[in-house]
Amino acid sequence: MVHVRIKKVDSNVSIAIEKLEEVEVDKSQRQITCIVCPNGCNMLVKIGNTNDIEEITGNQCKSGISYARQEIVEPFRTFSTSIAIENGETTRLPVKLSKPIPRNKLIEAAKKIRQCVVKAPIMMGDVVLKGIFGSKVVACCSVLEK
Numbered sequence: 371m372v373h374v375r376i377k378k379v380d381s382n383v384s385i386a387i388e389k390l391e392e393v394e395v396d397k398s399q400r401q402i403t404c405i406v407c408p409n410g411c412n413m414l415v416k417i418g419n420t421n422d423i424e425e426i427t428g429n430q431c432k433s434g435i436s437y438a439r440q441e442i443v444e445p446f447r448t449f450s451t452s453i454a455i456e457n458g459e460t461t462r463l464p465v466k467l468s469k470p471i472p473r474n475k476l477i478e479a480a481k482k483i484r485q486c487v488v489k490a491p492i493m494m495g496d497v498v499l500k501g502i503f504g505s506k507v508v509a510c511c512s513v514l515e516k
Contacts, residue, residue, distance in 0.1 A: 402441055406433040413438050446470035451483060453498070455513055458490030463498070464510040471503040483507055490515040 397417070404411040413428035415438050426438045440446065450466035471479055479502050486499045492513045499507035 400442065402438050404429065404434040404437050406437045407431065409434075415442055417442065445473040447473045447476055449476055449479060450510070451480065453483060453507075454487045455492065456487060456489045457515055458492070458513040459516050460513055463488060463492060463513055465498060465507050466510055467502060468497075468506040468508050469504070471505050475503045479503060479505075 399417060400415045402413045402415055404413055409430050411429050411431075411434050413426055413434055415423060416425040416427075418424045423439060423442055426435050429435055429438065448467060448470050450464065452462040452464050455461065455463040465483065467479070482502060483499065486507065488498050488509075490513050492498065492509045494509055494512045496509045497506045498509055
């Protein structure tokens with residue numbers, strides 16, 4: 371990682387970049403904030419040479435350990451957005467995934483969901499799209515036909 375200072379040179383868009391220092395990133399440990407419960411524990415995960423988890427510290431409950439392991443091995447995320455709706459009282463329908471998907475699949479999922487267009491009426495909880503990495507796209511509100 372390289373730390374830089376950005377200075378404005380003149381009123382134009384041009385900038386000058388000055389290299390301050392180069393910092394080695396320690397890949398043998400990661401700081402994680404747990405989001406499972408309201409405690410928000412700051413945990414430190416020590417990772418061995420073979421990418422195995424050696425130690426997890428800072429958790430206040432067992433759920434934190436499970437969360438940290440999952441976050442290191444294969445992080446999952448929930449996702450919500452809106453899609454187009456035809457002939458409805460509104461032009462957009464808020465939707466969410468029915469369950470978390472791998473973090474590295476979020477962009478691909480967003481592209482698939484963006485292509486979806488539904489027709490009113492739609493009721494909250496209706497499945498509007500299936501097959502998004504083992505998850506379904508579910509309507510977050512009802513939209514009546516205009």
